Amino acid sequence: xxxxxxxxxxxxxxxxxxxxxxxxxxxxxxxxxxxxxxxxxxxxxxxxxxxxxxxxxxxxxxxxxxxxxxxxxxxxxxxxxxxxxxxxxxxxxxxxxxxxxxxxxxxxxxxxxxxxxxxxxxxxxxxxxxxxxxxxxxxxxxxxxxxxxxxxxxxxxxxxxxxxxxxxxxxxxxxxxxxxxxxxxxxxxxxxxxxxxxxxxxxxxxxxxxxxxxxxxxxxxxxxxxxxxxxxxxxxxxxxxxxxxxxxxxxxxxxxxxxxxxxxxxxxxxxxxxxxxxxxxxxxxxxxxxxxxxxxxxxxxxxxxxxxxxxxxxxxxxxxxxxxxxxxxxxxxxxxxxxxxxxxxxxxxxxxxxxxxxxxxxxxxxxxxxxxxxxxxxxxxxxxxxxxxxxxxxxxxxxxxxxxxxxxxxxxxxxxxxxxxxxxxxxxxxxxxxxxxxxxxxxxxxxxxxxxxxxxxxxxxxxxxxxxxxxxxxx
Amino acid sequence: xxxxxxxxxxxxxxxxxxxxxxxxxxxxxxxxxxxxxxxxxxxxxxxxxxxxxxxxxxxxxxxxxxxxxxxxxxxxxxxxxxxxxxxxxxxxxxxxxxxxxxxxxxxxxxxxxxxxxxxxxxxxxxxxxxxxxxxxxxxxxxxxxxxxxxxxxxxxxxxxxxxxxxxxxxxxxxxxxxxxxxxxxxxxxxxxxxxxxxxxxxxxxxxxxxxxxxxxxxxxxxxxxxxxxxxxxxxxxxxxxxxxxxxxxxxxxxxxxxxxxxxxxxxxxxxxxxxxxxxxxxxxxxxxxxxxxxxxxxxxxxxxxxxxxxxxxxxxxxxxxxxxxxxxxxxxxxxxxxxxxxxxxxxxxxxxxxxxxxxxxxxxxxxxxxxxxxxxxxxxxxxxxxxxxxxxxxxxxxxxxxxxxxxxxxxxxxxxxxxxxxxxxxxxxxxxxxxxxxxxxxxxxxxxxxxxxxxxxxxxxxxxxxxxxxxxxxx
Numbered sequence: 008x009x010x011x012x013x014x015x016x017x018x019x020x021x022x023x024x025x026x027x028x029x030x031x032x033x034x035x036x037x038x039x040x041x042x043x044x045x046x047x048x049x050x051x052x053x054x055x056x057x058x059x060x061x062x063x064x065x066x067x068x069x070x071x072x073x074x075x076x077x078x079x080x081x082x083x084x085x086x087x088x089x090x091x092x093x094x095x096x097x098x099x100x101x102x103x104x105x106x107x108x109x110x111x112x113x114x115x116x117x118x119x120x121x122x123x124x125x126x127x128x129x130x131x132x133x134x135x136x137x138x139x140x141x142x143x144x145x146x147x148x149x150x151x152x153x154x155x156x157x158x159x160x161x162x163x164x165x166x167x168x169x170x171x172x173x174x175x176x177x178x179x180x181x182x183x184x185x186x187x188x189x190x191x192x193x194x195x196x197x198x199x200x201x202x203x204x205x206x207x208x209x210x211x212x213x214x215x216x217x218x219x220x221x222x223x224x225x226x227x228x229x230x231x232x233x234x235x236x237x238x239x240x241x242x243x244x245x246x247x248x249x250x251x252x253x254x255x256x257x258x259x260x261x262x263x264x265x266x267x268x269x270x271x272x273x274x275x276x277x278x279x280x281x282x283x284x285x286x287x288x289x290x291x292x293x294x295x296x297x298x299x300x301x302x303x304x305x306x307x308x309x310x311x312x313x314x315x316x317x318x319x320x321x322x323x324x325x326x327x328x329x330x331x332x333x334x335x336x337x338x339x340x341x342x343x344x345x346x347x348x349x350x351x352x353x354x355x356x357x358x359x360x361x362x363x364x365x366x367x368x369x370x371x372x373x374x375x376x377x378x379x380x381x382x383x384x385x386x387x388x389x390x391x392x393x394x395x396x397x398x399x400x401x402x403x404x405x406x407x408x409x410x411x412x413x414x415x416x417x418x419x420x421x422x423x424x425x426x427x428x429x430x431x432x433x434x435x436x437x438x439x440x441x442x443x444x445x446x447x448x449x450x451x452x453x454x455x456x457x458x459x460x461x462x463x464x465x466x467x468x469x470x471x472x473x474x475x476x477x478x479x480x481x482x
Numbered sequence: 483x484x485x486x487x488x489x490x491x492x493x494x495x496x497x498x499x500x501x502x503x504x505x506x507x508x509x510x511x512x513x514x515x516x517x518x519x520x521x522x523x524x525x526x527x528x529x530x531x532x533x534x535x536x537x538x539x540x541x542x543x544x545x546x547x548x549x550x551x552x553x554x555x556x557x558x559x560x561x562x563x564x565x566x567x568x569x570x571x572x573x574x575x576x577x578x579x580x581x582x583x584x585x586x587x588x589x590x591x592x593x594x595x596x597x598x599x600x601x602x603x604x605x606x607x608x609x610x611x612x613x614x615x616x617x618x619x620x621x622x623x624x625x626x627x628x629x630x631x632x633x634x635x636x637x638x639x640x641x642x643x644x645x646x647x648x649x650x651x652x653x654x655x656x657x658x659x660x661x662x663x664x665x666x667x668x669x670x671x672x673x674x675x676x677x678x679x680x681x682x683x684x685x686x687x688x689x690x691x692x693x694x695x696x697x698x699x700x701x702x703x704x705x706x707x708x709x710x711x712x713x714x715x716x717x718x719x720x721x722x723x724x725x726x727x728x729x730x731x732x733x734x735x736x737x738x739x740x741x742x743x744x745x746x747x748x749x750x751x752x753x754x755x756x757x758x759x760x761x762x763x764x765x766x767x768x769x770x771x772x773x774x775x776x777x778x779x780x781x782x783x784x785x786x787x788x789x790x791x792x793x794x795x796x797x798x799x800x801x802x803x804x805x806x807x808x809x810x811x812x813x814x815x816x817x818x819x820x821x822x823x824x825x826x827x828x829x830x831x832x833x834x835x836x837x838x839x840x841x842x843x844x845x846x847x848x849x850x851x852x853x854x855x856x857x858x859x860x861x862x863x864x865x866x867x868x869x870x871x872x873x874x875x876x877x878x879x880x881x882x883x884x885x886x887x888x889x890x891x892x893x894x895x896x897x898x899x900x901x902x903x904x905x906x907x908x909x910x911x912x913x914x915x916x917x918x919x920x921x922x923x924x925x926x927x928x929x930x931x932x933x934x935x936x937x938x939x940x941x942x943x944x945x946x947x948x949x950x951x952x953x954x955x956x957x
Binding site: 238249252253256261273274373382 | 710711712713720721724725727728729731732733735736741742744745746748749752848849857858859882883885886
C-alpha cells in the first residue's frame with residue numbers, strides 16, 4: 008500500500024465521470040476510458056459470441072472477401088432477361104413483405120409499375136389486383152438485385168448488370184430515374200410512367216449499346232475516386248455520375264443510335280446527380296455477398312428496408328432476416344413538407360453503409376451535411392464513430408480529410424452491442440402517402456432490437472462450440 | 483502597482499518566446515501573439531501606405547469589383563480572329579521578355595509554335611529567326627489573355643473567349659493540350675505539333691459549334707462547385723473538366739459534326755483532367771481585371787512568370803510590372819527527373835492564386851498534396867495562412883473542410899510586408915532544357931523583393947496625400 012502513496016497516482020476511470028471529476032479536482036491526472044455496459048440483456052450472448060473460437064478467423068475471411076471483390080458494369084438489359092421476371096412478378100426493397108403490410112411509397116411504386124407493365128389500366132385497378140394477391144412480390148436481395156427506396160423492379164424495366172471478374176458473381180439494379188416525382192419514391196402519375204417508358208425504349212438500349220461497345224466499366228475504381236471528390240455514394244453521387252458519363256461517352260456517340268436520342272440520354276444522365284447510385288449499390292452488394300455464409304462471422308452483409316420493416320442479414324447466420332419496425336429519418340424537408348409527411352426508412356440503399364459508404368463516409372462528403380442536416384464537424388465525427396463498430400479500414404476507399412485513412416467497413420454485430428453505437432445511415436425520405444414522391448433527406452439508424460436478435464442467433468450457432476470448452480471463460 | 487499584484491497577472495507576449503516561456507514556467511497564463519517585425523527596410527514605406535487615406539475604400543472597391551465579376555464561356559475561335567494576332571506574332575506568359583533572356587521551355591514553345599504556324603520548316607530554322615529578332619513577342623496579360631506555363635499563343639491556335647455579361651469585359655486562353663510532352667511545357671517534337679494541328683482543325687471548330695449551340699457556359703458557377711469537390715482549379719481541375727463536358731455534351735452531339743470527331747474530342751477532353759485549367763485562368767483574370775487601376779488600392783491584380791522573371795501588377799500602380807528572378811519550385815518529380823532538371827517558375831497560371839484558388843485553395847483539394855508534395859495538414863495550414871495576407875473571403879468559393887468558409891482572396895501588398903508571409907503558389911514544373919516537357923509539380927513563392935518594390939511605388943503615389951496631413955502619424 009505504501010507504494011501507492013509514494014509516487015504520483017495513476018488513475019484510469021471508466022463509465023460515469025463522477026469519480027474522475029473528484030480525482031481531477033485534487034490535481035491528479037486521470038485517463039478517462041469511454042466505456043458503457045453492453046446493451047441491456049445481451050451480456051451472456053455477447054460473452055458466448057466473443058468466446059466463439061471461429062469468430063476472429065471468420066471475420067478476417069469475411070473482410071478479405073469483401074475487400075477482394077471488384078465490380079464491373081458489364082451489360083444493360085431488361086429485367087425479364089436479366090432476372091427471369093415474368094408478368095405480374097415484382098421485386099421490392101428490404102425484407103419480405105405483403106401488400107397488406109406495405110407502406111404508402113411501396114404501394115404507390117407497385118401501382119405505377121403495374122400500369123407501366125400494362126397489367127392494369129390505372130392505379131385503382133392495380134390496387135384491386137394487389138388487394139386480391141394477384142402480384143408476385145419478393146425482395147430484390149433474394150434475386151441478386153438491389154433497388155433504392157421502394158426498389159420496385161418489373162419485367163420491362165432495364166437493369167445494370169454488374170459482375171466480379173474474378174468470381175463471376177453478379178448483381179443487378181434498375182436505372183436511376185432522377186429526383187422528385189419518381190416511382191422509387193412512390194409517385195405514379197402519368198409523367199412518372201412516361202419517363203419509365205422512355206427509359207425502357209431509349210435510355211436502356213442506348214446504354215446497352217454503349218457498354219457493349221466500351222467493354223466493362225470499373226465501378227469499384229470510380230467509387231475509389233468519388234470518395235476523394237466529395238461523394239459518399241449514397242446521397243451524393245455527383246462525380247461518380249460525371250465519371251460514368253465521361254467513360255461511356257465515346258461509345259455512346261459512336262453507337263450508331265440517332266444523335267437526338269444520344270443527346271437526350273446524355274442530358275438526362277448529366278442532369279441527375281444520383282444516376283450513379285444505382286451502380287454504387289450493386290457494387291456494394293457484390294462485395295458483401297462475397298462475405299456471406301461464413302460460419303462464426305459476426306459481420307453484417309445486408310441492411311435493407313421495405314418502408315415498414317428494417318431487415319439485416321449477417322454472414323454467420325445465412326439468409327435469415329433480422330427485422331423490426333423501421334425508424335423514421337430526421338432531416339431536412341423539401342418545399343412545404345414536414346416530419347408528419349415522412350414515411351419510415353425505406354430502400355436497399357443502406358447496402359452502401361453496410362460496405363462503408365453513405366453515412367459511414369460522411370467525412371468524405373462534408374457538403375452532404377447541407378442535404379441531410381448536421382454540420383461538417385458532425386460529418387467527420389460520424390465517420391470516426393463508425394470505426395468503433397467496424398472490423399476494418401477499406402484499402403481502396405480512402406478519405407483525404409482523414410489523411411487518406413480507409414473508410415470504416417464491415418459492421419460487427421458484437422461491436423455494435425458492445426459499444427451501443429448504431430450504424431449511421433443517411434437517406435432520402437419518401438412521402439408517407441402513396442403517390443407523393445420525395446419529401447426530404449435525413450439521417451436514421453436501424454432499430455436497435457435487431458442486433459440482440461442477431462446476437463442470439465449467433466450465440467445459438469456458437470453455443471456447442473463454446474460449451475465444449477467450459478474453462479474458456481475463466482482462462 | 484498593488485493592483486498588479488492583487489489579481490491573476492494578465493500577460494500578452496509578442497515576438498520571440500523567451501519571456502513567455504519564463505512566465506509560463508511560473509504557472510501564469512500567457513496569450514502569445516504571433517508577431518514579427520515588417521520586412522527589413524520597409525517600415526517607412528509601410529507607414530506611408532498604411533496612412534494613405536484612400537486605402538481602405540480603394541481596397542474595398544477592388545474586392546467588390548473582383549467578387550462582382552462573372553465569367554462565361556461565350557465562344558471558341560482562332561487567336562488571329564480573337565486577338566488580331568498576325569503571322570510571326572506570339573504571346574507568352576509572364577512579364578515582357580526577349581528571346582535572349584528567355585528560358586528553355588519558353589524558347590522551346592516558341593520554336594514549336596513557329597513550326598506549327600509554318601513560319602519555319604524546323605526548330606533550328608525557327609531558332610535562327612528568333613535569334614535575329616524576327617518574331618514579335620509580347621505578354622498574354624497585355625492582350626486580355628492568359629496562358630499556362632510558357633503560355634505561347636500563335637495566330638492559328640484556337641482560344642476560349644470568356645466574357646463578363648455585366649461589363650462585357652473579355653479574356654482569352656488557348657485550349658489545354660494535356661500533360662507530358664506538350665508545347666506549354668517547352669516540348670516541340672512532331673507529336674506535339676501534330677496534336678496542335680488536330681486541336682486547330684477538329685477540336686476548336688467542334689467546341690465552337692457546341693458553345694454557339696449551347697449558349698454561354700457559366701464558368702464561375704463551375705468554379706464554385708469544383709472547390710466543393712476536391713479541385714483547387716490550378717493543378718486539380720478534374721471535376722471542372724467533367725462538368726464542362728457534361729454541360730457541352732448534348733450540343734456537341736447535335737453539332738452535326740462527324741460522330742468519330744465528336745467521340746475523339748470527348749475522349750481527348752475526358753482523358754485530360756487539366757482541360758478546365760484554361761477556363762479557370764481567364765475566369766480569374768476577368769475578376770482581377772475588374773479590380774485594376776483603383777488609386778490607393780494595395781491589392782495584387784496579377785502574378786505571372788515567364789520562366790526567367792516573376793512579375794506582379796498591383797491595382798494602385800496601373801500596368802507597371804514589379805519583377806525579380808523567378809524562384810524554382812520544390813516538389814515531386816516525374817520518372818527519372820530531379821531538382822536539377824527543373825526550370826524556374828513559369829506561367830500565367832498564378833492568376834488562380836491571385837484570385838484565391840490554386841495554392842490558396844489547398845484546403846479544398848487535400849489530394850493535391852500527393853501531386854505537389856506535403857500533407858493534408860499542410861494543405862489546410864496553407865489556406866489558413868493565406869487569410870493573413872488577403873483582404874477578404876470569397877463569397878462564392880467556399881471550402882467544405884473549413885466549414886464552408888470562403889477562400890482567402892485579394893492579396894494585399896501591405897499585409898504581405900507586414901507579416902512577412904509570401905503568397906503560396908502550386909505549379910507544374912517544366913524541364914529547364916527546351917524540348918523536355920513536364921518534369922514534375924511542386925510549391926513555390928514569388929521572389930520576396932517584388933513586394934518592397936511595389937510598396938515603394940504605392941508609397942510614392944500616396945506620398946503627397948500623406949504628407950499633407952503631417953499630424954496623421956501622431957494622432
